[in-house]
Amino acid sequence: MKKCGWLALLFLAVAAAVWMVSMPGAGVQTEENRAETLDSLDAAQRDDDRIRADCQVTQTMLFTLCGHSVTRRVQAPERMIGQGFSQAQSYYDLWQIEEFGPGSIAMSREIGLYCPMHRVLTVNEAGEAVLTRNVYGDGMAIEKTYAEKDISSWSERDRENLRLGIAFDTEAEADAFMASH
Secondary structure (H helix, E strand, C coil): CHHHHHHHHHHHHHHHHHHHHCCCCCCCCCHHHHHHHHHHHHHHHHHHCCCCCCCEEEEEEEECCCCCEEEEEEECCHHHCCCCHHHHHHHCCCCEEEEECCCEEEEEEEECCCCCCCEEEEECCCCCEEEEEECCCCCEEEEEEECCCCHHHCCHHHHHHHHHCEEECCHHHHHHHHHCC
16 A cells, blocks of 8 residues: 555656646746847857848948937948858948848947037147148048148147137138137
């Protein structure tokens, strides 16, 4: 009889374990585990998504010195056609890719310059005052040189501000500033 009692208990324990595992919700991933699994699946799937010839790339540049942003839309480069997410990340290594799909890619980048809307007074390598503007998106170009203006007589503070760059909305405002010094 003792043997039958132990066998019955063992049978009940196994039956209870099977019943618990088959309950609704048993073996369900936690939200954290589910998110990790989805992230890894998304990364793998993004590499399966291949850039098409009609893919539009939206690039948003945030200019940190003025706080403005500029968005441009361009066709994906021909050499990126057929590439996946990993290749796009390598190709656009200075950008943060926020959305990726075969027909559209959205990315952003912070740039430590003024946006193209501003004119910036600064100094060139020769120590002359120059008016620059961001015409490339990621670099300033000299538009005007104030070679006749001697900045050595300016206060140390004004020369330092000029060296760091003084932003204006128009060339006329920059000219007025230079005339007042």
